[in-house]
Amino acid sequence: MPGPLARAAFAAIALSFALAAGAQTYPQKPVRIVVPYPPGGTVDLVARHLGQQLGAQVGQQIVVENRAGANGTIGSDFVAKAPPDGYTLLVQASIFVINPLFLKNVPYDVQRDFAPISNIGSVPLLVTAHPAVPAANLREFVALVRANPDKYTFAATGLGSAGHLTEEVIRRDARLSILIVPYKGAGPALTDLVGGQVSALADPLPSSYPHVKGGRLKALAVTSRERIAFLPEVPTMAESGFPDFEMLSWYGLWGPPGTPREIIERLASEVSKAVKSPEMQEKLASQGFLPRGSTAAEFAAYVKDEVAKYARIVKDANIKVD
Numbered sequence: 001m002p003g004p005l006a007r008a009a010f011a012a013i014a015l016s017f018a019l020a021a022g023a024q025t026y027p028q029k030p031v032r033i034v035v036p037y038p039p040g041g042t043v044d045l046v047a048r049h050l051g052q053q054l055g056a057q058v059g060q061q062i063v064v065e066n067r068a069g070a071n072g073t074i075g076s077d078f079v080a081k082a083p084p085d086g087y088t089l090l091v092q093a094s095i096f097v098i099n100p101l102f103l104k105n106v107p108y109d110v111q112r113d114f115a116p117i118s119n120i121g122s123v124p125l126l127v128t129a130h131p132a133v134p135a136a137n138l139r140e141f142v143a144l145v146r147a148n149p150d151k152y153t154f155a156a157t158g159l160g161s162a163g164h165l166t167e168e169v170i171r172r173d174a175r176l177s178i179l180i181v182p183y184k185g186a187g188p189a190l191t192d193l194v195g196g197q198v199s200a201l202a203d204p205l206p207s208s209y210p211h212v213k214g215g216r217l218k219a220l221a222v223t224s225r226e227r228i229a230f231l232p233e234v235p236t237m238a239e240s241g242f243p244d245f246e247m248l249s250w251y252g253l254w255g256p257p258g259t260p261r262e263i264i265e266r267l268a269s270e271v272s273k274a275v276k277s278p279e280m281q282e283k284l285a286s287q288g289f290l291p292r293g294s295t296a297a298e299f300a301a302y303v304k305d306e307v308a309k310y311a312r313i314v315k316d317a318n319i320k321v322d
Contacts, residue, residue, distance in 0.1 A: 057274060094306065111300075124223050
């Protein structure tokens with residue numbers, strides 16, 4: 001009778017054969033995409049549009065599940081520990097690689113504990129304010145805050161998010177005394193901003209723009225290098241007194257470590273096809289979304305570069321989270 005080590009080896013070999021066989025016919029059942037934030041934010045919107053298109057392409061239901069908490073680490077950690085069979089995936093944003101620069105005791109290593117699949121795309125951010133705030137643009141808002149120290153507040157959709165970094169740069173470079181109030185996601189932050197509980201917010205365009213279009217918020221600035229075609233009157237950050245500033249929020253798809261290469265390659269190909277489809281273009285292009293799509297290797301290299309870039313930003317700006 002084989003010993004424990006031999007039985008373990010046989011079990012591992014059997015599992016690898018089973019995963020490889022499954023990869024050839026993947027997917028055979030519904031696939032779950034975890035969004036580690038509440039509903040209503042841009043990550044949630046991107047995941048739902050992607051899931052709908054992927055489901056149509058692969059002939060299986062794609063279920064989006066919100067597992068919010070701890071600045072996105074709860075849902076992300078859930079995926080890191082899920083079976084590596086391609087049926088539990090993660091959609092995350094650039095905050096995913098920034099979190100470890102700010103938070104203590106993050107339970108995973110982004111580059112070690114996840115299998116990168118594909119870069120979905122990116123969007124610029126809008127700096128918005130409640131309509132009652134007497135400022136028509138970011139320059140006026142900065143002057144208003146200077147004249148009224150501690151009266152106005154920024155909401156942050158998550159510590160270390162692209163929006164949070166944008167607000168920290170505004171506060172630092174303009175030397176403002178303004179409180180940044182952290183939220184558990186864009187949905188709750190936007191709800192309080194529309195309700196007037198906070199004054200302003202930097203947030204990705206897809207989740208903020210509907211409120212601007214509906215008159216519930218007003219746009220002060222955009223974080224891309226160029227103005228947005230459908231918001232030509234909104235100045236860039238560079239035009240607002242922050243030279244050379246650009247901040248984009250990007251989105252990617254990951255799986256658990258050990259996900260079979262065949263499944264990763266299939267998913268990467270389907271994501272690239274989905275984000276460039278007329279259906280997703282119609283839903284997201286009008287909101288400033290720039291589709292990407294990539295191989296797993298290209299996405300892994302991109303993530304590595306982003307980690308290094310944000311580490312420099314945090315260090316140079318001396319941004320700290322208490």
